[in-house]
Amino acid sequence: MPLTSYEEIASYATMIGYVTKVGYMPPWRASSKAHALKGENILSKEELQSIQQWIKDGFPQGDPKTLPPAPLTQAGEEMSAPDLVVSMTEAFEQYGVYYDQYRVFVLPIHLPEDRMVSAIEFVPGKNSIVRGALLSVDTGEEVMPLDEWDPQYGYFSFGEIGFVPDESRWYSWQPGKGKSEFPEGQGLYLPKDAKLLLHLHYGPTGVPEKDSSHINLQFSKSAQTQQQFTLPLVHPYSMTNDSFYLPAGETTRYHASFTVPFDLELHGLFPHSHLLGKHWELFTVSADRSASQSLLKIEDWDFNWKQQYEFEAPLMLKQGTTIHALAAYDNTSENLLNPSDPPRSMNWGKRMFEEMFLVYFSLVKHQAKEQKQYSFSLLPGAVNAKKTTPLVLRFQNQKRQSFTCRVKDFSGKVQMDLFDQKEFKKGEHQILVDLQDLEWGNYYLELQAKDQIDRHLFVLLAADLFD
Template sequence: MQRITAIFPLGLLLVACGDVSEGSAGSDTAGSDTAGSDTAGSSTTGEAAAVTYWRDVKAVLDAKCVGCHSPGNLAPFSLASYADASAVASALPASLEAGTMPPWPPDAACGTYLHDRSIDDDARQLVLDWVELGAPEGDPADAPPPAQAPEPIAFDIDLQLPEPYTPTIAPDEYRCFLMPWPEEAETFVTALSVTPGERQIVHHVIAFAIPPDQAEAYRALDEADPDPGYLCYGGPSGGKINDGRVPWLGAWVPGGAPGDMPEGTGIKVQPGSLVAVQMHYHTYPGAGPDQSRIQIRTAASVDRVAVMMPFTNPAWVQGSEPMLIPAGEAGVVHSFAADVSNYLPLLFPDGGLQAGDPFVVHAAALHMHTRGVRGSLGLTGGQDTCLLDIPRWDFNWQGSYQLTAPVTVRPGDKLRLECEWDNTAENQPVENGVQQQPKDILWGEGTGDEMCLGIVYVTGT
């Protein structure tokens, strides 16, 4: 059975498929195949179209869709030009009306987040109207101005996977590659970017910092695998080493752009560390070799040291209080709340935070597997604050969300986590073309198991 890691470091991911890709906005006039024709800019009745691609729809597609739907990207078709968009226009309403595209799982009633790729009602209706009118092109002179490119990040570390690798395990393969950390002094990671080598098979990338005292154990894993790197379902060691104290540096998913950590924060990396890069390959026949690159910006110091803190019920993981999801049942809910202040010294062993100290949550994420229905993470006790609510869980769209207003957690506050699953016959995963039969499910690393995890990116106050 394939296995999947808890995607903790997506809490560092400040990206979205809706982010405008380089060169995607206002740059596809050559993509028109009808410019200059008698019908350009007109509806099928010969009257001026109320909605056209160039004047109205291009800006919406560039802002909300092209980050994933562009040539060579992971999405199954492109929306980067008029020719592309008009060819698939009839397929757009179903996902727009269902709310599955653009993918933006958080409930706006919970909070607001940076890089929001959700589409508002007016923009959605604009695209729907355009499709109904027959996808008129309009006049290329009406094209919106190119989106302002963000200020480029000055990276100082450039790492590449040691050698090209072609995945062989279908449909998903998790493989880790080790690279030495090049800095000779204590350093803080403040931004991270990934450039996939074979973009169509790279589903996500996660970078971990292996501390110096664990480096040899990880090198042994690499040496024991005859292929480049080593299989690592279940975390950077593949479940063979205690990964609980391994810092997470950052992550990438399709449509992602270079990501800054919250201003003034960074994740500490010690000299002598290794970088373990976990590649999730979505394998398909004929895929070429991948040799992805990772760029990192570092700082000698930061105002506030940051860490990623996973949160769940330890009794679920240990099995002393089984997180049972019975076969055939829908609406199965498990929840857990706890004061995590006593855990902080373990995350900040250098004394950065002491038990009982307040701390700040800058970003939040949730993780479940394929039978998840919904999940939420928030604070209760001293304050009732929603950090993240995913009302419709989608295993294929996992991420972390940076709060527009960071939340301070004070003594008396408890983190609260809740997850719901559907384990009926209709909601079973498909393996090797066969839909699985319901079975009792407990906590576990495999895709056929389940998890209920909250992940927060935290600093001191």
């Protein structure tokens, strides 16, 4: 319903008083105040009090002369000169059924070379029905059968892409979020032959509505752009208690933790569970266990308001810091959102009645300013590794020198020795790293020369986590 004039607002006055008092509106689920988050939809105590006072006073109209201009129903685009616009090739019709719909649209892009994205803007085609967007980047072919199987434009997938793409979560958008610019020298990696996978959440509507959304991209001009990754570092393989199972009629709590393997800048967090999820809490403990800080707390998890929480200023996490994640699930009939009636024991799964325990971390490796003897990257730029596809390690050295290369887990334990003090000629080198024998989990690949040590994260997730 529109809330754009005195008459419209006054007719909802008592309801506005109620929804703001109980915290249902404006929608904002993060309750910890430890770090300022971008786009906080919060009313101050004073604002809440003045709404209540206004209702007590019989909701009088203010001075019409001070009335601000009416808000735009369809906000304009912020990016005036994008380098690339990636659009849905057809309009999708949300066919006017009173329930939410989730679809993935495959948007191929054809770039002459790999690029780093310095700014991005998702532009909903139809504001009134587009409730959220998740973007992933993929260079594989796994998505094609999913797309072909669904006769309509795009394919159905609840809350996720439906498999683990190269970059399982590249960018996310929720209503109200405008253009995102990455800090100077940072950006998102976009391989030249990638497909953008656009997961859209359409809200309920009583009449058929058409949407054709698009994405504006600006590319970095600098060759020295560092990649910002969004990785699911909290998942069932970083859990510390039991296996993921939610017995019918019970509430259950799960805990996961891992140790940060090198200094990081943490830019954002995206917790993910479905309709049984009730509570999320993320916090850190310093390496010497003397200090702890809250990262994010959601006391009243609501799947419909799932979103990426971005810190106003990135948090520096030192090597050795432990990150803890706690999530609570309510699989009783007290949980009015429980999709099973009577409750059914539930396992991991991406379907609506199943459950998940994931937290995506958006991060950038903290880069020391010292002179580099070599540069090192993992290809594809993405770091969601697969057992079926070897990791591609590339490095370039200015002079003949010896290197040691290892795969370590997040506790620092060596899991694979690739080479030890092996001499390489000056130039560019490419090595394939076979991950077949590695257990699922969080790892980093470490390349070490005499005075330089460099590390890259990757996550090995079982495909069936998303199938």
